[in-house]
Amino acid sequence: MKNSIIPIFIPHLGCPNDCVFCNQRRIAAPKEPDAAEVKNIIEEGLKYSHRPQISFYGGSFTAIRRELMVSYLDAAYPYVASGRCDSIRLSTRPDAINDGILDILASSGVKTIELGAQSMDDKVLALSGRGHTAEDTRASSSLIKSRGFELILQMMVGLPGSARATELETAKKIRALKPDGVRIYPTCVIDDTPLYDMYKRGDYKALTVDEAADICADVAVIFREKSIPVVRLGLNPTDELSSGGVKAGAYHPALGEMVYSRVFYNDMAPLVPKDRPFEIAVPPRMLSIAIGQKKRNLPLFSALGDFRGIKVEKGLEAPEIRTVE
């Protein structure tokens, strides 16, 4: 059995915010679970995992009714206290963190806090209806870290008013907050959202999958430079997303792989010899990333010189460019 996560979806019913990409205010959201259901989900998850982390996701956990939040933590904490679960993680908004909330989380087995920073540009945040500022993200990130929690920051690429330069700047500003990890989500235009209305009116131009993958490749390298892990790239495929819920934008179930194959190409391209035939040797685990989706990288490498192909080599730690006689 693997050490994993037990996900518990907490819809943010009655959220007072109006993020343009979010459909939670418009859809008939599933009813929020009660504490007994939370316990049932954990018991069920424990049948398949060893010392998992309990993860409350789906809304802004610390912005839901205080009494409800505490009832969820009270339901989950005994599993942490007894050692059956490792800890608790949750996701929330940057403006829903303060010392009092962190006191509650600290005494309830919470180890990891994910903040939806989304952008570090106040104009983009305003156009996206986020209702918080970049300063909120800075302040709550530093508070979270000073209290010893693990901090994961989420950023979105392709929000209204954003451009490539804005995304790279946001990535650098997020990196400066020294998170323990980041999630990168290209913006998807989902049915029943203000963003879909903007898109239909022509007030918002969505990124294509290719455009988003190109930007995300540069963003991922910004985090790599400081060894900050990207724990997720692109939305998790769900039935809703895969069955037509996404009306436009950069949704692709294999977006992560597309991004890393671009990173691979960008890393290798400056190193290829211009005047000698060459091949690229890769460890087996890197083959599909080296080739790219629909073999995208092969013609790109051929355009650089006398490219003889990609060769898999067991025991190799990292890719190598080799000249061929």
Ligand code: SF4
């Ligand atoms: S994304 Fe925005 S609107 Fe949707 S639940 Fe979270 S805070 Fe509320």
